[in-house]
Amino acid sequence: MQLTKFTHSCVRVESQDVVIVIDPGNFSEVETAMQGADHVLITHTHPDHLDPERVPQQLRSQPDTQVWAPASVARDLRETLGEAAQDSKGQQRIHDVEPDSQLDLDGVPVQTFGGQHALIHPLIRTVENVGYLLEGKLFHPGDSFVVPHGISPTTVLVPLHAPWSKMSEVIDFLIAVGAPTAYQIHDALLSQNGFGIVEKQVKNFAGKYGTDYIHLEPGTTVQV
Template sequence: MKLTKYTHACVRLEKEKRVLVLDPGTFSESDEALAGADAVLVTHEHNDHIDRPAVLAALRSNPALEVFAPAGVARALAETVQHSEAPADVAARIHDVEPGSTFDVAGFSVQTFGGQHALIHAQIPVVANIGYLVDGNVFHPGDSFVVPDGIEVQTLLVPIHAPWSKVGEVVDFVISVRAPKAFPVHDGLLNELGRGIVEGHVTRIGARYGTSYTRLATRESVEV
């Protein structure tokens, strides 16, 4: 499977000429990531994880595209479609997902984990968040450190930096999952100095537990 990283939280997976996109947000090159996509997985409602105009435009232009998201996100997208001039079938291709479920889409198998966004502050409401494991291989946790139970993740997408985390929690997440390979997501707010500090700890300590961490630049691809 080919994995391509875009700015911040978005990744694109390609296998056998099918394309699955996770979290095409407003910080990312969403239009580019969504080009030719067969399915989209959205972890939660925050704009850095879903660029609503871009996703809706892709749904309108691509009659085969399906979108999966937490119930509130799916409902809001469907309501927007219903109040527009989009074809009637567009809303039918927007699906809500719950944690602890499995489904197949576009030739990919998907398992869901978690349920809620990590706490930012007591006065900021917690929203739904779904982590997705694709083909028993690539795990995107969204904005959480949920660890898939009973699963040996092969490729971990690590939220390297966020308003809701600290470096120790990032390292503990990598240690807990113990995937052989790890790559960064949620890095759009870091400068090079900050990246060096966080990634240095993740690389050094993660290696002790069998995880090889590799930085990916925007639009860089790897086989996983």
């Protein structure tokens, strides 16, 4: 599997000639990430994970790209796209996804986990959030620290910084998942000074528990 990181939480995965894009949000290079994508996976509705303007526009230009998202997100996308919610064969291409299910994306197995976005504040209502595990190896949790149960990923994408988290939770998430390798996502709000402070501690503690934390610049491609 080949992983390319884009800004913030967007990644592009290529496996078995299948291109899968996760969370093309408004901080990300949506057009580049989604170009030629067979499938797009959305963890939740927030615009930094689903650009409300550029993603529909890109989907209209790519009539056979399939989209997988929590039910409320999928419903809104279908309404936005109208007739374009069907592919070139006239089949529905915006699919509802629930946690604890399994998908087959043209031969690429995907398992789903989670249910809700991490709590931001008790007075801010949470939204649906689904994490995706690709080929039993690569886990993207969206905006949550849900640990995939019953399986140990080899690579985890860790939300490094968010209004809903603190550094200790990031470290505890990495320890709990126990993946040999971790790359950062959800990092667009950090300055260079912020990266230096947060990543120093995350890398140090992750390493004590057997996880190699590696920083990826946007546009970097690695094998996972």
